[in-house]
Amino acid sequence: MDALHTPFDTRSAFQQHLASCIGAAQHRLCLFDPDFSSWELGSSNMDAALRRFLHGGGQLQLLAHQGQALERHAPRLLRLLQSYQHRVALRRTHPALRQLSDSFCLADQSHLVRRFHSDHMRGEYSVNDAAEVKIYQDRFITIWLDSGEGLLLNQAEI
Known part of the structure; x- marks a missing residue:
């Protein structure tokens, strides 16, 4: 399949591309943003999509500067x-990485939504x-490995 890039x-x-x-x-979602404030992760539509993904056996990784x-x-x-704590991993970036200001979502090895700067909505949706x-998988892994627990105050319960 040909690669598709939609600015x-x-x-x-x-929100539509996300x-x-x-x-x-189907298998793995990796989400990075300084704080996820513009992602609407608490909406009913997002809840339904993430619930379907996790119920189907997917693994979710959330990475942010603050929660x-x-x-x-x-x-x-x-x-x-x-509910799905066995399928979810959360991390907070190390203080030395807090200058990172981009934002992206990776789905498996084929879909990428990225915003060039988290303060702006300008970005690109890439498929295939x-x-x-x-590049973004490697970037996510690098940031993940340099990060630790504590994204949420009650993370021990999650």
């Missing part, structure tokens, strides 16, 4: 994380671009 620059387009990316995932936005505005997500996905 976007609005919140609604970001939903497509998460909906396409306060999730704790305050995503109670559905927190319940979901608790193995080289680009590999």
